[in-house]
Amino acid sequence: HIQGLKEFSVTLSENNDTDLRDIDFEGTKVIDRYTYQIKINGKYPQFIYWLAMTFFAPMPWETVMFYNNPELIKKNIVLDWYPVGTGPYLLAVNNPNRQMILEKNPNFREQYYPSSGQPGDLEAGLLERAGQRLPFIDKLVFNLEKESIPRWIKFLQGYYDQSSVSSDNFHQAVLVSSKGSELAPELAKKGMKIYSDTTEMTSYWGFNMLDPTVGRYDEKQQALRQAISIAMDVEEYSAIFLNDRGIAAQGPIPPGIEGYQEGQAGMNPYVYQWQNGKDERLSLDVAKQLLAKAGYPNGRDEHTGEPLVLNYDVISTGDPSEKSEFAWVQKQFNKLNIELNIRATDYNRWREKMSLGDMQFFAFAWSVDYPDPENFLFLFYGSNKRVGNEGVNSANYENPEFDLLFEQMRYLDPGPEKQAIIAKLLAIIRKDAPWVFGFHPQIYMLSQVWNAPVKLSEVANNTYKYHDLDPILREKLRKDWNPPIVWPFFAGLFVVLIICAPVVIAYWRKGHLVRHQRI
Numbered sequence: 001h002i003q004g005l006k007e008f009s010v011t012l013s014e015n016n017d018t019d020l021r022d023i024d025f026e027g028t029k030v031i032d033r034y035t036y037q038i039k040i041n042g043k044y045p046q047f048i049y050w051l052a053m054t055f056f057a058p059m060p061w062e063t064v065m066f067y068n069n070p071e072l073i074k075k076n077i078v079l080d081w082y083p084v085g086t087g088p089y090l091l092a093v094n095n096p097n098r099q100m101i102l103e104k105n106p107n108f109r110e111q112y113y114p115s116s117g118q119p120g121d122l123e124a125g126l127l128e129r130a131g132q133r134l135p136f137i138d139k140l141v142f143n144l145e146k147e148s149i150p151r152w153i154k155f156l157q158g159y160y161d162q163s164s165v166s167s168d169n170f171h172q173a174v175l176v177s178s179k180g181s182e183l184a185p186e187l188a189k190k191g192m193k194i195y196s197d198t199t200e201m202t203s204y205w206g207f208n209m210l211d212p213t214v215g216r217y218d219e220k221q222q223a224l225r226q227a228i229s230i231a232m233d234v235e236e237y238s239a240i241f242l243n244d245r246g247i248a249a250q251g252p253i254p255p256g257i258e259g260y261q262e263g264q265a266g267m268n269p270y271v272y273q274w275q276n277g278k279d280e281r282l283s284l285d286v287a288k289q290l291l292a293k294a295g296y297p298n299g300r301d302e303h304t305g306e307p308l309v310l311n312y313d314v315i316s317t318g319d320p321s322e323k324s325e326f327a328w329v330q331k332q333f334n335k336l337n338i339e340l341n342i343r344a345t346d347y348n349r350w351r352e353k354m355s356l357g358d359m360q361f362f363a364f365a366w367s368v369d370y371p372d373p374e375n376f377l378f379l380f381y382g383s384n385k386r387v388g389n390e391g392v393n394s395a396n397y398e399n400p401e402f403d404l405l406f407e408q409m410r411y412l413d414p415g416p417e418k419q420a421i422i423a424k425l426l427a428i429i430r431k432d433a434p435w436v437f438g439f440h441p442q443i444y445m446l447s448q449v450w451n452a453p454v455k456l457s458e459v460a461n462n463t464y465k466y467h468d469l470d471p472i473l474r475e476k477l478r479k480d481w482n483p484p485i486v487w488p489f490f491a492g493l494f495v496v497l498i499i500c501a502p503v504v505i506a507y508w509r510k511g512h513l514v515r516h517q518r519i
Contacts, residue, residue, distance in 0.1 A: 008023065169241040197443055253373055356387065
């Protein structure tokens with residue numbers, strides 16, 4: 001999208017020793033010391049999001065030239081490990097296997113806490129520090145805890161200021177009822193706060209659309225994918241493996257992104273029906289009817305009578321819990337009398353299979369890069385196919401009607417026209433069903449009473465400058481929550497005295513007897 005960027009890259013690669021300032025780049029223009037201009041080809045509204053991403057951070061030319069030294073690269077003295085920037089914090093310690101420490105940047109520019117926000121921010125206390133200079137915290141310490149239980153215990157003792165909520169400690173931290181999720185009473189008594197949000201992420205199961213059995217675009221294969229989509233009980237998966245921390249996806253676009261719709265308007269009609277004011281998964285009978293339409297009544301080929309056998313390619317990490325997940329997926333296919341063969345490999349082999357199109361059914365996920373529907377809908381754009389193009393379209397989906405509408409949508413500003421095209425795009429992929437739309441994960445975060453209110457965000461990566469805490473209250477509560485336990489010392493001392501007493505008494509008696517004999 002940037003004018004002249006490809007030509008600039010070629011020139012740079014061919015002239016590695018050339019001073020960057022001597023290479024002409026028509027796509028940029030320096031306005032002053034702190035301002036530059038970028039020219040793009042045509043109109044591309046999403047470009048504004050690119051400017052907020054890490055790879056667009058302005059970098060001093062001296063830094064680039066310095067780290068381009070081959071001798072430094074050999075010694076791993078590179079920008080990845082010794083970053084240079086203008087942010088609120090400096091990376092003082094960089095040891096990802098143990099600890100990372102950020103310290104306040106004394107040269108950080110003047111920046112102030114915002115005085116306005118979204119609806120509800122004022123009531124949540126998020127604007128109490130409006131107008132105050134950022135950042136608030138002097139040092140941020142990130143420790144690597146390899147075990148979830150020690151990390152959780154340290155949080156309860158007050159030695160960590162925040163904690164995520166994992167499956168291991170979910171029931172200790174959260175109470176789930178008909179009213180929703182709330183903080184466990186024993187944690188609420190300590191003044192802790194809980195924050196939750198639905199992530200801008202979609203987990204899904206995909207079909208390889210190049211495969212002759214599960215792929216292609218005729219009505220029979222379409223019906224096969226729809227039948228499997230109905231049989232895959234995502235709500236049950238969320239309850240078993242996520243502690244209900246997942247919203248069943250009706251399409252690829254998660255909540256919070258333009259194009260997502262609540263209620264019946266946003267429902268996938270090929271998997272759900274609207275009843276009693278909510279969406280309900282279609283019955284297994286409907287799935288079996290679709291399977292028969294696909295040519296596999298009761299899971300057998302209508303011509304040969306052979307059972308339908310499909311392959312499920314997964315990444316195996318060796319975690320014992322993954323076997324139960326694989327078994328659950330097999331169970332969903334068994335509902336339709338489809339035999340599912342688990343093909344577990346390491347990540348490199350799995351990635352090779354994906355690039356070659358040597359798979360039928362797989363699991364994957366996509367997390368938002370920038371908050372625009374393009375970032376999810378381009379996962380179905382034909383030019384982004386993984387096979388042949390190494391793109392992000394892992395299902396290798398290619399529908400000319402979808403591609404044409406997508407090209408129209410991506411250059412539109414937010415509004416009714418764009419929303420109407422997004423609705424058409426969603427209708428197409430819901431019918432074609434290249435994915436079993438899985439779920440949008442929900443995240444929970446616990447925060448100690450001494451922390452200022454925070455706002456969760458999976459998109460923003462610069463939120464720590466808005467955090468604040470009360471170190472005096474933290475120190476006081478740490479002492480209150482962790483009083484010294486002295487009884488083991490006295491108990492041990494008593495045991496030592498009991499053990500030593502006979503020896504002392506015997507020694508005393510022997511000495512007394514000797515003195516008596518001498519007298």
